[in-house]
Amino acid sequence: MPELPEVEVVRRGLARWVTGTTIDDVEVLHPRPVRRHEAGIDDFVSRLSGVTVLDAVRRGKFLWLTLDSGEALLAHLGMSGQLLLEAPDAPDEKHLRVRLGLTGGSGRELRFVDQRMFGGLAVVGMVKTPDGGPGGLGGVPDDEVPTGLPEEPAGEGPVQGEYGAGEALLPQPVAHIARDALDPALDTDLLAARLKRRETGLKRALLDQTLISGIGNIYADEALWRARLHYDRPTDKLNRPTLNRLLADVQNVMREALAQGGTSFDSLYVDVNGQSGYFERGLDAYGREGEACHRCGTQIRRESFMNRSSFFCPKCQPKPRAGRS
Structure with a gap:
């Protein structure tokens, strides 16, 4: 999608x-x-x-x-x-x-x-x-x-x-859709407070369009890879510097994708003139199961998640131990 x-x-x-x-x-x-x-x-x-x-x-x-x-x-x-x-x-x-x-x-x-x-x-x-x-x-x-x-x-x-x-x-x-990551009116203080109260996994929160909109499976995986965060990290354990880093990575990956016309894996996504985007060539995590992590060389892993898949580096994005933020 x-x-x-x-x-x-x-x-x-x-x-x-x-x-x-x-x-x-x-x-x-x-x-x-x-x-x-x-x-x-x-x-x-x-x-x-x-x-x-x-x-x-x-x-x-x-x-x-x-x-x-x-x-x-x-x-x-x-x-x-x-x-x-x-x-x-x-x-x-x-x-x-x-x-x-x-x-x-x-x-x-x-x-x-x-x-x-x-x-x-x-x-x-x-x-x-x-x-x-x-x-x-x-x-x-x-x-x-x-x-x-x-x-x-x-x-x-x-x-x-x-x-x-x-x-x-x-x-x-x-009316129920939250502001998105590139919206200048996004209230990051409010977002941080709502994430703390949600007590869920980090990727589930990123995909929740009532918390922050516009993020789907591709860019959630890409932002989490950049931020070195596991997709199941508890949101109530996030400290503010970690959240700020993640939000910056979400914004950066989306700006880069936008500059390249988006991500097109097939002919179903095109712009108004029928042209495909090219950001799939720069993906670091999504769709790269078994390939080497661009940062450490470890094989990218895919796990089932919410009837879809999550792609991550098990070394760069380790599952956090209980009680750690």
Whole structure:
């Protein structure tokens, strides 16, 4: 499943090329991807027809387009969802599920493609953020063009607003999702206190989207390897310097992955122009069972964890003895 860097790559592409456009046509080719829009397909179409996109915003693994109607088009990519910008006359993708015609931009249409159909789209209402801060990260950096995007059309691009700035609103279904590791408004003191109270294993805590969002199996393993921490280390035993080091490693690995377009193990994760990321070439732990640790040479081990796997170095990341922090 795409994690924060992969979703952020997609979000930046949408922010650059879809902001300021108007949705002038909506076609739902399969009902399952809009199943979370409880009012049905006809209502989904009517709520999107004629609205203008103000920005693309992300919190954790969720992204949404803010609309001038006061609502949002909420998207979750699931296991294989893709949001692609294509020319209207381009051949339909095999697993094309929803098509949005756009006017006022680069002449492309937005397509939701999803092979396994665990992802989906819904038009939802907005609510105030619990802490009064921005709902999530919006806009795109002035000096950064996402990898693989088409050439910018003549004249000024459609990007509006300041990178990172946003209203203190977020889609109602996302209200329970915590701020993510790259969010400037993340309260590290609050996070530390909540980790202390949780009394669980460290990787379980990192994967808990109500504690800190955007981290999945890949980047949890990578950050824990960098921090030299075992995935089952008790959170209530963590001291503050250890937590600070871990959070810095989470942030660094995600920034590095973002700079390389994310991690792509197959064709299911791509950016809005259909390009894959390359961070899998720099992985230190995830997926490297039996290979030598890049730090000490010990073979990376894989263990079953929460119906998935954890990859770690048994020498660099020893299981802590009882009572140690």
